[in-house]
Amino acid sequence: MAGGSPTRRGWRFVRRTAVVVAMTISFLPIFWLVSTSFKPYEEWTTFPPVWVSSQPTLQNYRIVFAPESARRFAADQSGSLDYKVADSAWKAFGDSAIISGAATFLSVLFGLLAAWSIARFGTGGRTYPFQLLTLRMFPPIAVVVPIVALFSLLRLSDTYLGLILAYTAFTLPFSIWMLRSFIDDVPPELEGAAMVHGLGRVQAFRTVTLPLIRGGLLSTALFVFILNWSEFLFALTLTSGKITTVTLQVAKYVSASSGTLYGVQAAMGAISTLPVVLFGYLIQRHMVRGLTFGSVKR
C-alpha cells in the first residue's frame, strides 16, 4: 500500500529496515548452524565462506548418531575424518532429557510453592525476593568446587540425582522470581472469594489461581528447561563418564589432526535445539496475557 506523505513513507522504510536488520542478526547464527551441519569437511572453514553447500552431505549427522558406521562409510569416500568419539549421541540426548526434564519439573514445582508463599503471605519479609535474585547473580564457577567436594562426599557425583539436584537448586531462584510476578498479577481477593464460598486455602489456590497462571507456569518451565538443557559447567564438573549431557557431547567433537569438527558440532547443535523449539511451539497458545481482565475493579 503506497500512500501517505513522503515523511511517513520515509519512517516506514526506516522501521522496516530496522526489523530486517534485527531479524538478520537473530537468525544468521541459526542459518549458519544448519547450513554448516550439511557441509563436507572442506567447506567448514574456507574463505570466502560457503553459505550453502553445493555438495551437501549427511556425514556430520552420521557421525553424531552412528560414529562407527560413519567411519566405515567414510572410508569408501574421499577425505576421511579422524575422530575418537565412538558413542552415539543418543545417550547424551537421553541423559539430558532425563536430567533437564526432572530438574525443570522440580524447579517449577518448588518455585510455585515458594512464590505463592511469598506473594500471599509475605514469607521472608519484603526484601526476600531480591535476596533470591541476588543468589541467581552469583557466578556458578564460584560454587562449583565446593559442590564437587560435597557431591563426592554424598556419592552424588556422576549420578542422575546429583545433576537433577544441582540444576534444580540453581534454577530455583529464577522460577520463584518469575512465578511470583505471575501470582502477583492475580488479585488475592479471588482466592479469598473462593475460600469464603467453600474452599480451603490450598484448594482455592489450585482451583482459582493456578488455572489463571497456566501460561506463566509453562513459560517459566520453558525458560528453566532452556537453562538446564544448555548447562555446561555443572555437567562437566559433576560427571566422570557415566553420564553425558548434550553440551558435553558437543565438546567431544574434536580431533588431533582435523581440529574442531565444526560440521559435526553444528549437526549436534541443530538437533539439540529441536526439543526446545518444539516445547516453545506447543505452549505458545497458552502464553496469553491479560487473562484476569474484567475480574476486579482497578
Place this chain on the structure above:
Amino acid sequence: MGILRIDGLSVRFGAVAALNDVHLDVADGEFFCIVGPTNAGKTTLLKTVAGLHRPTAGTVWLNDRNVDGREPRDRKVSLLFQNNALFPDRTGFDNIAFALRTRGASATDIEHRVQEVATQLGVTHLLDRLPRTFSGGEQQRVAIGRAIADHSDLLLLDEPLSSLDARLRTALRLQFKHIGRDRARGILYVTHDHVEAMSLADRIAVLHAGRIQQIGTPDEIYHRPVNRFVAEFFGSPPMNILDAGVVEEGGRLRLAGAGFQTDAPLIVPHAALPRSLQIGVRGEDIRVATVRSESTPNPARVIHVERLGRKHVLDVEIGTQRVRVVTTRNGAHAAGGTVWIGFTPQPQHFLDRDSGLFLR
C-alpha cells in the same frame, strides 16, 4: 443473642493499627451499616469477620459460636468484595453458582437458584459470558449474585453499590432490604456514603481511624452525634461547628461568637455549660434573609452559591468563621453579597472545645 458479636477486636499490619478495640453486635435479622471515610478500617473489619485476616486481639462470635481460628468456609458467611473479585475464567453462571457447587447442591437446584438470582439482579444476559465482557455495573451485580446465591448466616457487603449509576443504585438499595430477609440472617454492610447508610440501616456504626466512634440508629447518629467527627460526617452539607461563648444578658443566657449572637435554648440548665464552647448547627437550621430582621440579626458575607435545584447551599462567612447554609428560598444570593442570618430553632448541639465531644 445476635448473629454477630465482635469483642475488643484489634488488627495490626506491622506498625499500622487497622482496627483498634472494636466492639459491636448485630442482631438476628438486622441490617447493620459500617460507615467511615477511606482507610477507616471498614474492609479490614469485614475480612476479619470472614476469616481472611487474623485478628491481633479480640474475639468474633458468629451465631453464638466463637469462630477464632476457623477457616472462612466454616463460618457460614458470604462476602462481596469491594473490587468484586469475579473469577475471570468462569462465566457469569459459573461465578454465581460457585458457592452452590462447592456445597454440593444438585444440578437442578443450582440451575434454578442461579436463574432466580440473575433475574432478581437483571443479569440473565450475562450468564454465558466471561467477566471481561461485563461493564463495571454488570460486574458488580454478578458479584452480588455470587454473594447471595447460597444461604449464609451473615452477608458481608463491601461497598456493593459503588460502581452503579444513580438509578440502579436506588433500585438495588431497595432490593437489599428484601435480600437481607431472604438470603441471610443478618447483613453487615460497608459504605463510605452516609446517605446510603441512613437509607438502608437499622443501625449504623461510624468507624474512623480503626476506632468505632458511635453506634446507633440513623436518627440517633444524625440528631445526637457524640463527637465532632460524626457530626461532620453525616448530612450534606455536614453540621457546622462554630466557636462561641456563653454570656448572660438581663437574666437571659445568650450564645455569642465572632460576628453573631443568639439566644441559648431555655432547656439548657445554666450551670451545665462552660463559658467557652462550640455549637453545632445543621445548615437546614440556619435562616437566611436579604434584610435584617428580628429572626435574622447577624450579617454575613456570601462566599459561594451552590445551586441544586429546589435547594441552594450557601457558603457564608460570619465574622471569621465559615458556615454552610441550606435554603429553599431561591433568593438572589450571589457570591460577594451580604445576607442576614439567624438560628432557628436555637442551637441544640454543644461541644466541649477541647475534647470535640458533644455535651448534649
